[in-house]
Amino acid sequence: MDSLETPQGASGLSAQGSADSRQSEPGQPTSGLSDSGLSVLGISKGFPGVQALDDVSFSIHSGEVHVILGENGAGKSTLLKILSGALQPDSGRILLDGKEISLRTPGTASQVGIAAIYQELSLVPWLSVAHNLFLGREWMIGRFLMSRKILKEKAEEVFAALGLSLDPGALTGDLGMAEQQLVEISRAFSRNARFILMDEPTASLTETEINLLFGKIETLKKAGVGILYISHRLEEIFRIADRVTVMRDGKSVYSGAAGELSLPELISRMVGRPIGNHYPKETIAPGNLLLEAKDGVSGEEGLTFSLRQGEVVGLAGLVGAGRTEWARKVFGADPDSNMRIKVSGTEVSVASPRHGRDLGMGMVPENRKEHGLISGRSVLHNITITIIEWLSNLGIVDRKRQSDISSEFIKKLSIKCPSDTADISTLSGGNQQKAVLAKWLARKGKIIILDEPTRGIDVGAKFEMYQQMNSLCREGKGIILISSDLPELLSMSDRVYVMHEGRFVAALDKKDTSQEKILEYASGLGAKNTARNGSKGL
Amino acid sequence: MKMLPRSGLSKFMSRYGSFGVLFVITLAMSLANKSFLTVPNLVNVARQVSINTIISAGMTFIIITSGIDLSVGSLVALSSCVAMIIIEATGSSLLGIVTGILIGGAAGAFNGAFVAWAGIPPFIVTLAGLTIYRGIALIITGGTPIIRFEGGFRSLGQGALLGIPVPVIIMIIVVIFMHFLLTRTAFGTHVYSVGGNEEASRLSGIKVAKVKFQVYVMGGMLTALAGMVLMGRLSSAQPNTGEGFELDAIATVILGGTSLMGGRGTIWGTLVGAFIIGILNNGFNLMAVDAHFQLVAKGVIILLAVLLDRYLKRKQA
DSSP states (O other): OOOOOOGGGGGGTOSSOTTSOOSOOOOOTTOTTOSSEEEEEEEEEEETTEEEEEEEEEEEETTOEEEEEEOTTSSHHHHHHHHTTSSOOSEEEEEETTEEEOOOSHHHHHHTTEEEEOSSOOOOTTSBHHHHHTTTOGGGTOSSSOOHHHHHHHHHHHHHHHTOOOOTTSBGGGSOHHHHHHHHHHHHHHTTOSEEEEESTTTTOOHHHHHHHHHHHHHHHHTTOEEEEEESOHHHHHHHOSEEEEEETTEEEEEEETTSSOHHHHHHHHSOSOOSTTOOOOOOOOOSEEEEEOOSSSOTTSOOEEEETTOEEEEEOOTTSSHHHHHHHHHTSSOOTTOOEEETTEEEOOOSHHHHHHTTEEEEOSOIIIIIOOTTSBHHHHHHTTTTTTTEETTEEOHHHHHHHHHHHHHHTTOOOSOTTSBGGGSOHHHHHHHHHHHHHHTTOSEEEEESTTTTOOHHHHHHHHHHHHHHHHTTOEEEEEOSOHHHHHHHOSEEEEEETTEEEEEEEGGGOOHHHHHHHHTTGGGGGGGGGTTTOO | OOOOOOOHHHHHHHHHHHHHHHHHHHHHHHHHOTTTTSHHHHHHHHHHHHHHHHHHHHHHHHHHTTOOOOOHHHHHHHHHHHHHHHHHHHOOHHHHHHHHHHHHHHHHHHHHHHHHTSOOOHHHHHHHHHHHHHHHHHHHHTTSOEEOOOSTTHHHHHOEETTEEHHHHHHHHHHHHHHHHHHHBHHHHHHHHHHHOHHHHHHTTOOHHHHHHHHHHHHHHHHHHHHHHHHHHHTEEOTTTTTTHHHHHHHHHHHTTOOTTSSOOOHHHHHHHHHHHHHHHHHHHHTTOOHHHHHHHHHHHHHHHHHHHHHHHHHHO
């Protein structure tokens, strides 16, 4: 797809030439005062209830790829947002080539040569590739009329410099994800970006596309561009990283040259926080079988997911492994007639969330704001929304009962709100989450799906959520827990299923598994071990 | 995200900002013209706003679900023309009125079905409805008004009970009923939920499509009811009547503080909005303001009122 790499062609576009030091400098995380590089010194950033970054220092040099590893919530994305001017740090300094700079807006960052590429691309799908490339910089093409010829020439110039063979005239929306990502990279490059920050660039790419992207990262490196690369995918980093920084709980816990540590060593640094003490897990003898389901991809031979009363069954997997998709099918949010499940022994195909609800299921969705809350409405409204018909006589709501039930759950889950008439969106994340859970408890759901229930909520609220899980289990409910926070998943679950590319690749008992093992399966590395379990059954 | 303590006044103003606007306008009008604040004139204002209020009550529900209905003006014409044809043919006002309202329900069902199940944006569906219903009204009447100076139907527009005009009584009943429906019933809760967050509502087990369908049917029936009142008032059915009613109704609902984004709004607000527009019209007429100038002034005042409302809401947030 791409032709030969021609780094020298970049010199016309890239302000700083490729003469910059290509060889990575000694892997000292705090040696931020180097002459050509972007460094942060002692950066801290807190959000209500969470310290996202705690005295983090590190640097990117021209012509190197610096990979930041860390679990969800480790602070990687916050760091990236600070470097791209989208967020302001509470304290700490940012240095560019040894001089302190202040990145007040993304515009300032872009002026000094820092470009960020997020997972959600910022291209306009209905414009051509060339138009997107020069979006906001049309003056480079013409004062008023944009000559198609010049537009095409300029775009081709950029692509040639990067050794890409993209068609400048193609409609951007028609391109694949990887190609769109390359357009973003070309845009950053053509703006003379000296530092490109990439957040999970490979999350939605196929293997071939990843190879293409990595090839281009290599080209950028040779042109002297420094790259900050954030990823979950461990297997990738050895292919491109010059240096690796591991973050955990907002701190930089390791920084060094790539290859200094092996993969398992890196993993243990990522997850290295002490397990157990924050997790008040109670084990309850499992009761009746509540739910059985296949992954919907592997066919009959695949592993069967099962859930009993009083159990928390965890679903582990990387982002994009298909856990949420699977749960949504089970619940009926995305009905799939091929997905037949057994609820309390009866086989059904769930046709809608209403059907799922009537089967005794409830879901606390991953995306609380978009899928969980009826914002602008009261706490009471949000809690009783699932039972409003139960509370009505001839369609007229019994407001006394409604308020009683809502108060009962506000008390039971200790939802902190000024009153039950308060707008749900004024509550803190943890309390919103509890209200979303409450609506399913009000409905007396037996099977509760918790999709990333503690994401974005503070430590105290997390702890309360865990206690709620215990109390639900004591009441004989079964919980499906989807979480990317491995220690949480491992600590709060009784059993864990691991998903990889939409399939269950392992069913593990909590007693004989570890985070390392789960990560291996989740990365697809452990797939061969479970082949006999039928994951290759199709 | 932060919970800020709110003073009683700012909370009141943000919730009832349109009420303040109404108060100011009333005050201004009564200062400008002595005959404004008299009982006969106020009764007159109430009668003038009744048709728009009845339509706007239905529109409020539709807009709360983050929909819109552009077809109401045409539907006023269609429903009254059908009703009048039935009355002419059978001599029964009751049969005509019932049929007229059912036609409104049917047209609403047509709109609602396309919005709810075909997933076509309400703007487009009801824009099509706007021309279709107008077209049918013109076809069935041959484009000429049907005038009839006898029959019980006229009391809907011209009658009075204990000195209160019948249109005002109908308006009061509609407003109270719709307010009750919106605030006290499961249906009302569902309407707010669907507008507040459609996907969260679906995931909570609400039949989102059904709720949407229902608000359009209801809107159609109320629009037809307004058509019956208008027919009674004019003693005639006119295929060209009702042009621009949709814009008045939408302006009314928005003045009343209902969000075009859905999820928020009250029937009381809509009533206030209707009176703001009604009093502006009435006051300008009393002051003999040139009709063309009235249009400009009305538009400017609507913009200012919404701007004020927004400012107050933002201040609160």
